[in-house]
Amino acid sequence: MMYDLVIVGAGPAGMTSAIYSARQKLKTLIISKDFGGQMAQKAVEIENYPGFEKITGFDLISKMENQVKNVDVVREKVIEVKKENDIFFLKTEGDKVFQSKVVIIATGAEPRRLNVLGEVNYLGRGVSYCSTCDGPLFKNKEVAIIGGGDAGFETAIFMKNYASKIYILEQEESVKASIDNQKKASGIEVITSARLKEIKGDNFVNQIVFELSGKEKTLDVKGVFIQAGYVPETSFPGDLVELNEKKEIIVNFETFETKTKGLFAVGDVNCGKVKQIVVACGQGATAVIHGYKYI
Amino acid sequence: MPRIRLFTTPICPYCFSLKRFLEEKGIEVEEIDVTKNEVAMEEMINATQQTTVPVLDIDGEFIVGFDREKICKILKIEN
Numbered sequence: 001m002m003y004d005l006v007i008v009g010a011g012p013a014g015m016t017s018a019i020y021s022a023r024q025k026l027k028t029l030i031i032s033k034d035f036g037g038q039m040a041q042k043a044v045e046i047e048n049y050p051g052f053e054k055i056t057g058f059d060l061i062s063k064m065e066n067q068v069k070n071v072d073v074v075r076e077k078v079i080e081v082k083k084e085n086d087i088f089f090l091k092t093e094g095d096k097v098f099q100s101k102v103v104i105i106a107t108g109a110e111p112r113r114l115n116v117l118g119e120v121n122y123l124g125r126g127v128s129y130c131s132t133c134d135g136p137l138f139k140n141k142e143v144a145i146i147g148g149g150d151a152g153f154e155t156a157i158f159m160k161n162y163a164s165k166i167y168i169l170e171q172e173e174s175v176k177a178s179i180d181n182q183k184k185a186s187g188i189e190v191i192t193s194a195r196l197k198e199i200k201g202d203n204f205v206n207q208i209v210f211e212l213s214g215k216e217k218t219l220d221v222k223g224v225f226i227q228a229g230y231v232p233e234t235s236f237p238g239d240l241v242e243l244n245e246k247k248e249i250i251v252n253f254e255t256f257e258t259k260t261k262g263l264f265a266v267g268d269v270n271c272g273k274v275k276q277i278v279v280a281c282g283q284g285a286t287a288v289i290h291g292y293k294y295i
Numbered sequence: 296m297p298r299i300r301l302f303t304t305p306i307c308p309y310c311f312s313l314k315r316f317l318e319e320k321g322i323e324v325e326e327i328d329v330t331k332n333e334v335a336m337e338e339m340i341n342a343t344q345q346t347t348v349p350v351l352d353i354d355g356e357f358i359v360g361f362d363r364e365k366i367c368k369i370l371k372i373e374n
Contacts, residue, residue, distance in 0.1 A: 034361075040308035058308045075363060075374075124345040124359065133307040136330045137346045203344060223346070 003029045005291055006090055006100035008078045009233075011037020012277045013267025014106030015064035016284035018071045024292050029072045029098060031090065036061035037108040038230065038268070039277055049277055060277075074098070078107075081237050083260060102291040105237060105249065105258075105265040106284060109230035114146065118199030119226070126205025127224045131155040135225070140164045143223035144208050146196055148175030152227040156188045157181065159225070167219055169194040169210060199224055232269045244271050255290040256283050262294050297370075299324045302339045302350040310349040313361040320372050324351075 005021045007014045010032035021028040039046070039057040046055050076092035081103060083089075088103045111129040113119065119127055128134040131145075135158055143163045145152050148170025156166050168175070168190045175182065175190060191212065198209040209218050232248045234241070240260045242250045249258055249265035253272070256264045264287035267280035301317070301324045303310035317324050329336035329348065339350050342357045351358045353369050367374040 034309075035312065036308055056306060058306065058311055062311075124347040126346055128347060130307070130309070130347075133304060133309055133349075134347045136304040137336065137340070137348070139330070204346065 001029075001098060002087075003027045003072075003098060003100040004295055005029075005102045005104065005288070006031060006088070006098055007104045007106055008032065008081075008090070008236075009037065009106035009108055009267070009269070010035040010073075011106060011108045011267060011280065012039055012061070012064065013037075013108070013269075013280035013284040014104070015061065015068060016281040017104045017106060017266060017288050018068040019064070020285045020288035021291075022068060022071050024288065026288075026292065026295070029074065029100070030068070031074045031076060031078050031092065031098065032107075033075055033077050035065060046277065078236050081240060081263075083240060083263070086262070088262065101295050102262045103264070104284070104287050104291065105234075105241075105263070105269055106267050106280075107233035107269050109232045109268045111226060112229045112231050114196060114226060114228055116196050116198055118201070118205075122199050122201055122205045122224070125203065126201060126222055127199060127226065129226055131158055131225050131227075134223075135159050136162050138163050138223040141222040142220065143167070143225060144169055144219055144221045145225045145227055147227035147229065148172070148177060148190065148192065149227065149229065150177045150181055151229075153177035153181035153185050155225050155227050157184050160187065163223070165189070167191060167221065169196060169208075171195045230268065234269060237263070241265065246271070248272075256287040257290060257294075262291070264291060296323070297354040298352075299354075300352040301326045302329050302335065302348055302352070304328065304330055304348050307348055309361045313349045313351065313366075316361070316363070320370075322370060322372070 004026035006029045007017045008031050040061050076094045078090050079093050080091040088100045090098045139162045142165040144167045145155050146169050159166050166188045170192045195211045200207040241258045248271040251265050251270045256266050266283035266287045268275050327335045343359050
């Protein structure tokens with residue numbers, strides 16, 4: 001089926017693109033397996049989105065969803081995009097093909113895997129990337145959070161509601177989380193210069209092994225929440241886009257167009273340095289306005 | 296109609312999405328917030344051997360995560 005504008009991804013950048021595209025009366029399609037992106041998984045409430053003093057990520061994305069109820073949605077993953085004669089062809093993992101004059105990539109980023117022993121084996125059996133989902137299952141248990149950035153500290157603050165003991169392991173010499181988040185993390189044991197080496201257990205996780213100042217240490221924990229940053233989801237556009245060293249899509253920052261005419265990239269998937277919800281929304285709106293002009 | 300139970304935690308986004316999906320399809324489910332029901336939490340973890348939600352129990356068949364394709368297949372509904 002032929003569309004004016006197809007959006008791949010349904011986080012805040014993708015949803016804003018859909019709102020603007022629908023308002024321009026463009027025939028619009030969203031292709032995304034999930035709605036909400038990283039925002040839906042935030043462990044703490046959002047306090048810096050205009051119009052809301054406090055709102056959960058899930059509630060905010062639900063409100064955005066309500067604004068795009070008339071837009072077509074396909075709940076699949078895009079695996080390939082090609083361009084022939086000014087028309088884009090998007091193929092999904094379900095082998096469906098959609099055509100469009102303009103494509104906006106808003107696939108965001110996925111949690112970074114650490115590639116340590118036991119990480120894959122114990123996924124869902126103590127290892128989790130989603131504390132808002134699985135955190136409550138670790139009531140009165142000891143847990144470790146891997147990563148001392150804001151996401152790690154926010155996870156730790158959330159886990160104070162449940163866990164009996166919380167460790168944060170940061171591989172650098174100091175943590176990168178904001179002072180505000182560090183203040184809220186009282187009672188949490190932060191271990192810096194700690195490099196996770198292995199996650200061990202039987203049926204479920206019961207221990208982590210890490211290196212501290214050249215010595216191997218262990219902690220007995222039942223849960224391991226990995227918050228080691230994100231990697232952009234740029235597996236499908238192939239040579240239609242140019243990537244930087246972080247595998248982020250390089251765009252023109254006036255239009256958010258990639259090196260290919262009619263192909264835009266917005267939100268955390270592009271090379272923008274400021275990864276914020278409100279910034280992603282602004283990029284989505286900007287790209288649609290330029291996409292409309294392109295058509 | 297099969298007996299369907301949905302095991303959730305309070306602010307799990309995938310749980311919300313799955314619940315809404317089932318509602319939209321007109322499927323009646325018994326939602327169990329496992330943070331308020333430790334017996335159900337134990338049952339869920341024992342049955343799945345996993346510590347993650349959402350979990351859907353369709354007449355004794357446990358499905359971990361929002362596995363849309365599998366759920367539609369078992370319930371014989373359109374994806």
